Amino acid sequence: MPRLCSTLPAVLFAVSTFTTVQAQTATISIPVWIETNNSAPAPKFEATVNGKPVPVTAQLGPTSDQVILAVFDLTDDLSLIEVAKQAVTAEISKLPPTAWVGLLRAQDGLHVLADPSPDRQPLIDAIHSLSNSGKPGLLETVQSALSLADALIRKSPVRVSVLYITDGSIYSYREDYTNPVINSSDPHDLSRRFPEALIKEKISKLAENLGSLQAPLFVVHINYRRDRVNEAYQNGLETLASTTGGKGQICRSIAETSAAISAMFARISSAWRLTLALPPRTNHDTQIQLSAPSPQGDLRLSWRTRFHLKGG
Secondary structure, rough: OOHHOOOOOHHHHHHHHOOOOOOOOOEEEEEEEEEOOOOOOOOOOOOOOOOOOOEEEEEEEEOEEEEEEEEOOOOOHHHHHHHHOOOOOHHHHHHOOOOEEEEEEOOOOOEEEEEEEEOOHHHHHHHHHOOOOOOOOOOHHHHHHHHHHHHHHHOOOOEEEEEEEEEEOOOHOOOOOOOOOOOOOOOOOHHOOOOHHHHHHHHHHHHHHHHHOOOOOEEEEEOOOOOHHHHHHHHHHHHHHHHHOOEEEEEEOHHHHHHHHHHHHHHHOOOEOOOOOOOOOHHHHHHHHOOOOOOOOOEEEEEOOOEOOOOO
């Protein structure tokens, strides 16, 4: 992948600094999927931004170069973790050489364990040797991981995705998101009625910050928990993923883990990347519409529909 090789020093610099890159350019890139079975040549996409037609200045299809940043955030059940590790290594082994995969760890800040590379064995070895101690780190690191991916998108004509494999309980984070009851003798205490308020507030702030970043986020949570606050957390992870055009899945049993991870890699691999020119004086809240006319009728598409641009 010669086009990527020249960008790796910049990628590693971004990994070390985790600089948040704001959407201040005249273009944006969005992930797109063709949901209908289609063996025809690459379609001609048509786009509007805030209702105004805009040119598609570049498009990369599912056979083009891509980078997958796999972030492990695993701290709990060893049997679940081992299944997840095996599933990830199996899917990585199936990827074509045009896919470069990097491995990161989310505990105590974002750490690079294996640089993005088409060489699978060092990556697989790093996954198998990965420790499972520490506190969950997804909420503290997801913006940095997506900022890194955003920086790479801006520098290189490649598709880039971030995939978190996580199992954390909201009660295990270093920061307390559980909204403890302030006055146990007051039945009208709002903290009693809305124990999930703090986590919803955290998710809302993160979703707004991620709204300007261009890489899609995918999350597989392998340890479903049924209490009210953890359900709010798990739903929030799905919200963060959908905000970026990606997808989240919560596994309710160990049997679902391998299938969920396989489905995420398939989704990542089948993504298109479209680059759209922005109209002058584009609003901060940007809505995108796409179509792909064909002789057989418009293709059924799914794509990231909204951005919250900063400095736009």
